[in-house]
Amino acid sequence: MFTGLSAFPLTPVSEQGIKEYEFIGLVEHLAEAGVDSIGVLGSTGNYAYLSHAERARVVKLSVENAAGVPIVAGIGALRTRDVLANAESAQEAGASGVLLAPVSYQKLTDDEVFDLYATVCQSLSVPLCVYDNPGTTHFEFSDELHGRIAQLPQVRSIKIPPVNSDIQAATKRVARLRKLIPSDVTIGISGDAAAATGLNAGCDAWYSVIGGIYPKAALAIIRAAQAGDATTAQQLSEQLEPLWALYREYGGSLRVAATIAEVTGRVSQPCLPQPLQTLQGGDRKRVEQVLEHLELD
């Protein structure tokens, strides 16, 4: 399950709750496109902003509408108690795996993070992907800590932050981590702009934001990389450079992805939980222009 394209859909919301019909539409679109798994309640799915009940509902809706595509559900929370509750309801709702980031308010220590994973793994019957996303969690994993956590029997994948754009540096980075983890633990790349390089450098999976909106474009990149055609994978990614530029300019992928979903009519506006806002005015225009230029579907 933790190989290939894992597509991360948004969770469109109003201030009253989940826009369920629109969310189901996003999930169905991904299942039809043939993604390898669907990662609900990732950072793109705004897991950190939703209540426990809303999160349980999102997992249930996605399992019911994914036509058998495995659902990986984000269970992260500031407090271990809440992570355990999310893990239980995700499993009850039929998630095939879970994704856990060490979310922080107070900066966490390595021992605290290890104990979090160890505690959660004891209550899991499905496999877990370690979600290494320092941009939002403000926790920096050392490779040594990744190695310790990866020994926990439920851990089967590590979602790593963007690799260096130099393929040799990226290959060394993936190989270094690989040496420290069991052979049945996969490594997945995140950060869409770095995905082709990450896959060409030996990553087994792509945890993808753009794959949650334009799965065909993401599948074309990953299938090329999986077939050993590194050049095509890289070229296809470079064609999407105007999109990666928007991510860089607007502080990450979330607001860009949510704005795309709004302007293409996939979700109604506003789709983000306040205080978060999609791009407006001239910024929104720029997104529209990039989409016109790229002609994705």
Next chain:
Amino acid sequence: MFTGLSAFPLTPVSEQGIKEYEFIGLVEHLAEAGVDSIGVLGSTGNYAYLSHAERARVVKLSVENAAGVPIVAGIGALRTRDVLANAESAQEAGASGVLLAPVSYQKLTDDEVFDLYATVCQSLSVPLCVYDNPGTTHFEFSDELHGRIAQLPQVRSIKIPPVNSDIQAATKRVARLRKLIPSDVTIGISGDAAAATGLNAGCDAWYSVIGGIYPKAALAIIRAAQAGDATTAQQLSEQLEPLWALYREYGGSLRVAATIAEVTGRVSQPCLPQPLQTLQGGDRKRVEQVLEHLELD
């Protein structure tokens, strides 16, 4: 209310809930010492880790046991919807003021933060203190943004991060901010090690962690500063340098304060919500040695 010593108690918890009896003891101790206000559910009070119901309960318990000392309650949350719910229950429970930090998972923009404060202020009948704590919120206020937010009628104080230890630089910093905000908005210093300098530089309040455990020591510093005796304020703070050194060494004040509360029997162990842990082993010994040396009460 947003002047003088605002003492921030811990919220001792188990994985099952608030340790209410111990929390009441902490609040009573502060009220008896004569602090000017009590800041419950600050970062020290672990607001971000508690449920809405637990937070409402903490405010109620503190109002009931503070013997008339004003209660300022932290209402921050990732989502505006949850901030509004916290504001409502804090007011219902009798809080005299609220404290709001722009907590983030996705990095926030200036406009998002302004809109958060504007939305929350519309629903408030008590005054608000803007909580500027980039170390935990990962949001950096510009002075210009502080100026805009401080125009909102409910805003009556800004809790600023540690100032430069050089008194002239600190005085300039406080004066620069003062120029941009209405005259009835106070400026309070946080970061205990910087408090004497901040107060001597013109801050009106000290939002204090150590004041939540050793209110007499904190009161001695602030009363000296308020009386214009900058030298004594600075000397009293310097006597506590071994404590400030522990804060620096252990990533901030929370784990040190919680360890102090445990080793002095104010709270039972463990008192922090998992995954957070108090200091153990040799680190705990060091805290005990510092306490022996300082002889605080």
